[in-house]
Amino acid sequence: MALPPVYVNNCRACEVKYMTVVRTRFSPSPTGSLHLGGTRTALFNWLFARHHQGVFILRIEDTDRERSEERYVREIKESMLWLGLDWDEGPYFQSARLPLYREYIQRLLDQGEAYYCDCDPADLETRRQEALARGDKPKYDGRCRELGLKPGPNTAVRFKTPLTGTTNWHDRGKGPIAFDNRELDDLVIQRADGIPTYNFAVVVDDITMGVTHVIRGEDHIPNTPRQILIYQALGAALPEFAHMTVTLAPGGGKLSKRRGAIPILDYRERGYLPQALVNYMVRLGWAHGDQEIFSREELIKYFSLEHMSKSPGVYDEEKLLWLNAHYIKETPLPELAGLLQPFLERLGIAAKDLNYLARVAGTLNTRSKTLVEMADQARFYFQDPRPYEEKGARKFLTPESAVHLEEIKKRLEALAEFSEAALNQLFQDLTTETGLKMVQLAQPVRLALTGKTVSPGLFDIIIILGKEEVLKRLNLALDFIYKKQ
RNA sequence: GUCCCCAUCGUCUAGCCUGGUCCAGGACACCGGCCUUUCACGCCGGCAACACCGGUUCAAAUCCGGUUGGGGACGCCA
Numbered sequence A: 001m002a003l004p005p006v007y008v009n010n011c012r013a014c015e016v017k018y019m020t021v022v023r024t025r026f027s028p029s030p031t032g033s034l035h036l037g038g039t040r041t042a043l044f045n046w047l048f049a050r051h052h053q054g055v056f057i058l059r060i061e062d063t064d065r066e067r068s069e070e071r072y073v074r075e076i077k078e079s080m081l082w083l084g085l086d087w088d089e090g091p092y093f094q095s096a097r098l099p100l101y102r103e104y105i106q107r108l109l110d111q112g113e114a115y116y117c118d119c120d121p122a123d124l125e126t127r128r129q130e131a132l133a134r135g136d137k138p139k140y141d142g143r144c145r146e147l148g149l150k151p152g153p154n155t156a157v158r159f160k161t162p163l164t165g166t167t168n169w170h171d172r173g174k175g176p177i178a179f180d181n182r183e184l185d186d187l188v189i190q191r192a193d194g195i196p197t198y199n200f201a202v203v204v205d206d207i208t209m210g211v212t213h214v215i216r217g218e219d220h221i222p223n224t225p226r227q228i229l230i231y232q233a234l235g236a237a238l239p240e241f242a243h244m245t246v247t248l249a250p251g252g253g254k255l256s257k258r259r260g261a262i263p264i265l266d267y268r269e270r271g272y273l274p275q276a277l278v279n280y281m282v283r284l285g286w287a288h289g290d291q292e293i294f295s296r297e298e299l300i301k302y303f304s305l306e307h308m309s310k311s312p313g314v315y316d317e318e319k320l321l322w323l324n325a326h327y328i329k330e331t332p333l334p335e336l337a338g339l340l341q342p343f344l345e346r347l348g349i350a351a352k353d354l355n356y357l358a359r360v361a362g363t364l365n366t367r368s369k370t371l372v373e374m375a376d377q378a379r380f381y382f383q384d385p386r387p388y389e390e391k392g393a394r395k396f397l398t399p400e401s402a403v404h405l406e407e408i409k410k411r412l413e414a415l416a417e418f419s420e421a422a423l424n425q426l427f428q429d430l431t432t433e434t435g436l437k438m439v440q441l442a443q444p445v446r447l448a449l450t451g452k453t454v455s456p457g458l459f460d461i462i463i464i465l466g467k468e469e470v471l472k473r474l475n476l477a478l479d480f481i482y483k484k485q
Numbered sequence B: 001g002u003c004c005c006c007a008u009c010g011u012c013u014a015g016c017c018u019g020g021u022c023c024a025g026g027a028c029a030c031c032g033g034c035c036u037u038u039c040a041c042g043c044c045g046g047c048a049a050c051a052c053c054g055g056u057u058c059a060a061a062u063c064c065g066g067u068u069g070g071g072g073a074c075g076c077c078a
Helices: A036-051 A070-083 A098-110 A121-134 A198-208 A218-233 A264-269 A274-283 A296-302 A317-330 A333-346 A354-364 A371-382 A390-396 A399-414 A420-434 A438-450 A458-465 A467-484
Strands: A023-026 A055-060 A089-093 A114-117 A156-159 A166-171 A175-180 A188-190 A213-217 A240-244
Touching: A023 A036, A023 A213, A036 A055, A036 A070, A036 A213, A036 A240, A036 A274, A036 A296, A055 A070, A070 A264, A070 A274, A098 A114, A098 A156, A098 A188, A098 A198, A156 A218, A166 A218, A166 A240, A175 A218, A188 A198, A198 A218, A213 A218, A218 A240, A264 A274, A274 A296, A274 A317, A333 A354, A333 A371, A354 A371, A354 A458, A371 A458, A390 A438, A399 A420, A399 A438, A399 A467, A420 A438, A420 A458, A438 A458, A438 A467, A458 A467
Parallel strands: A023 A055, A055 A089, A213 A240
Antiparallel strands: A114 A156, A156 A188, A166 A175
16 A cells, blocks of 8 residues: 655654654554553554654454454543543454455465465474473474465465574664574464464554554564564565563563553542553653653653663552642642542542532642542541541540630631631630640541541631531530540 | 563663763652641652673773673464
8 A cells, every 4th residue: 555655844853754654553452451561552652653743543453253352442442542542543453354364365375475284283282382391492393384285174374484594673662683584483374264363464454554663562572573574575665663661560570460450441440640641651661851740742742762761661550659649739620620529429429519529629639649549538528527536536536625626616606707817816816825736726626527637727628618517517526525424 | 491672779760872071860669857737748858770790992881792680472362
């Protein structure tokens, strides 16, 4: 497929000029949820395309009929959209392109660059295990290579890998990489059931979809020489390859479902903001000087393959949490209220008044690392603060403090307007009159209003709760104290 | 085992290509302090790294080789 020869030169920061419009793709297989690792690949492809004002394609690699499921396709799309990774083309489905692959397979067969193989998969597996046990590289021995087999019910198609020479490319992420062709073997490109395998389908897709830059995890490096050989056999021009580092689990090893990886949508459930996740993922294996916080626009503006790191990074939840806390603080209160609402609902709290919720959020946004935390901390604004935190109640809800609580109640009752200044005056007066420290006055009230020893600023709470509710809660606390005796 | 990739604070990283300005900078975490009605936030300060060995050079975190370590891949999975 010929691409329109558009000269894209809108990128002053870039050394490289692209002769065609940049086209990248993200090609997950719908055999499971989208995790952080795969999403990071999507993000880098998306950023690269956006940076060059190119095209970002979503392609679903569903040639594994056994394990591919529709619900995962939906989850992948939802995850990407949540993060703002929108695609310009697709989703394309490999399962819908079978005739195309067959055509290309036939071409290789006709050219003598592929052949039929009727080896029994079980035998192959045995031989593989034996080779591994022997300490050899488990390669297909090519026993069907020159047999001239015809298509049959149990015949797969293998690619005829050159026996000599080297295959090399200049990786945009890693630099020059070379493989001795003798390390490779004749890989199956079409299964006995007629479905092409991954290594073949990607190549055909990337060729026909005009993909110019293949950006993917470094776990694909060993596949690359095989794919390059197929490009060459098909007489197609090579795309640029850029292999990015994988993400490691804190204990070591690749981050995976078994080792700490959770579905992207679970981050949403756990109260993470998409901006935080995007910011976190991009800084794992990429940097722009010392900058830690990036807006979406900055990311698009600064992103480049040149600044990808070469060594794998370890997933660090603490840093993600820090970023999340940062973005929570940055989010305008009315918007934050909207985000918080569903999390309160989950706690059985129907906070319908968004104005009120915004004021609540304003007292919690510097104290919460996630929306889940924030919702939990917001409970007392909507619910009876009792039962009181036991230790705090023992220390602060005492007969001695009851005297002061009564006095505070009386004065608050008489106070016309609840304002920061008025409340401050009220408490100041009391400290001078009683000789008590502010903390001795404040903690009992805090307990009475929130049930806890830790909370947002006391005056903020009093103002938000309002006179009626505050007096009610003070009475409840006093009852509690009196009943205790 | 074989092949491939990689190697700066506990972690993410800047610097490395274009050796000297680096007794290595930023961030998270951690530890102190300030602020303060609690807890946070914020601010200030601290701890902490060029894996090792050789070579090239007047000079190496930066270039080369090796060792060690980590990671990845070896499917009719993707």
